[in-house]
Amino acid sequence: MKKKIWLWNHYATDMYQNQGGRHYWFADNMIKQGYQVTIFCASTYHNKVEYIDTGSKKYTTDTVDNIPFVFVKTTPALGNGIDRVKNMGWFYLNLFSVAKEYVKQNGKPDLILASSVHPLTMVAGIQIAKKLGVPCICEVRDLWPETIFKGGKIKEHSAFGKTLTIGEHWIYKKANALVFTKEGDTDHIKEKKWDTVQGGSIDLTKCHYINNGIDLEAFKKAVTENILDDPELNDKKFNVVYAGALRPINNVENIIETAVILKDRPDIQFLIYGDGNQKEILEKKIINEGLTNVKMKGYVNKRYIPYILSKSSVNLLNYSHTQYNWARGNSSNKLFEYMASGKPIISTVKMGYSIIDKYKCGVELKKNTSQEMANAILSIKNMDVTRYDEMGQNSRNGAKDFDFKILTKKLIGVIDSVN
Missing domain, CATH: 3.40.50.2000 (Glycogen Phosphorylase B;)
Incomplete structure (x- = not known):
């Protein structure tokens, strides 16, 4: 026994x-x-x-x-x-x-x-x-x-x-x-x-x-079985996706400021899924800036996250530099969901013991400015198809080690x- x-x-x-x-x-x-x-x-x-x-x-x-x-x-x-x-x-x-x-x-x-x-x-x-x-x-x-x-x-x-x-x-x-x-x-x-x-x-x-x-078997099953009726996910646009809490440590305001820089690019849209104590502040900022390239999707049940991520073009790991010690590494569930989706990742912090760097599945920003994020988004969008697909495949392969x-x-x- x-x-x-x-x-x-x-x-x-x-x-x-x-x-x-x-x-x-x-x-x-x-x-x-x-x-x-x-x-x-x-x-x-x-x-x-x-x-x-x-x-x-x-x-x-x-x-x-x-x-x-x-x-x-x-x-x-x-x-x-x-x-x-x-x-x-x-x-x-x-x-x-x-x-x-x-x-x-x-x-x-x-x-x-x-x-x-x-x-x-x-x-x-x-x-x-x-x-x-x-x-x-x-x-x-x-x-x-x-x-x-x-x-x-x-x-x-x-x-x-x-x-x-x-x-x-x-x-x-x-x-x-x-x-x-x-x-x-x-x-x-x-x-x-x-x-x-x-x-x-x-x-x-x-x-x-x-x-x-990540439970890869459950993730793959959810992609095909838990489909979210969201037309914008199926737009022929470059979908920059953030899924997570809207609170200070996640620094989601930085995403809005990045959207301001890219507001003249109708082929790029930001889809933000989640809730938190900064939701109203972020919504007001979107209105004040007159942004049409950011969609605040609100809370979604976790069972839809695999499907949402499968429809992304790039996924954002968006954190504050100052409210956490990232030198130790990253253990967020979100990172492994992002990897399992097989899409490139942009992290707004440079991690110690970096999993993203180890598996070459994305980009880590050094300064965490909105301009740096905008540049990273454009860099991934403008990649040739072979390199983009390779980065996505690296994500998927890396996730296998964390099944x-x-x-x-x-x-x-x-x-x-x-x-």
């Missing part, structure tokens, strides 16, 4: 609803190989009023595609204020009693994989795994608290900032193994001089890299290393 694995991700409730995502695909592939995998997540959806009703109990269960889910009772969390903090706290606290009860009903696991984004899930994973006498792998999908410090929400050298850093070090030290989603994340440990080579307590041999990726069948093999290797 193969191992019984608990995957903990506070926000995997969205994966349950969408029937896809990192831990959904890990679980699906591992179950097909004989592992017993259960996903633990919150009873609430991220930034939504909907929730899974646990009744009078602290958890409830359901199974989809043969994947068992355990929904841990949590309070609602809209926005990034105190309600979200409470939501995290309740998930952490309730995990202890839920795990105890679930063990009584189903037996203890052979291993817990506790995934961020927020660190309390990893703290609970380490503490409960110790009680159960099993290993805990901590998966760090975002470098907290570095991300918070970079965004300016908390000062690194404040009392709270120092406390978060102490907690981060404790997690890295206590975990039986660490999985990072960006290739350069272990540089963070070296910079802090936490590694054993520099006299610290963290052995880098227990650190592993498994990026986010979840491949990534699951890597995860199983990490699991075997601690058992």
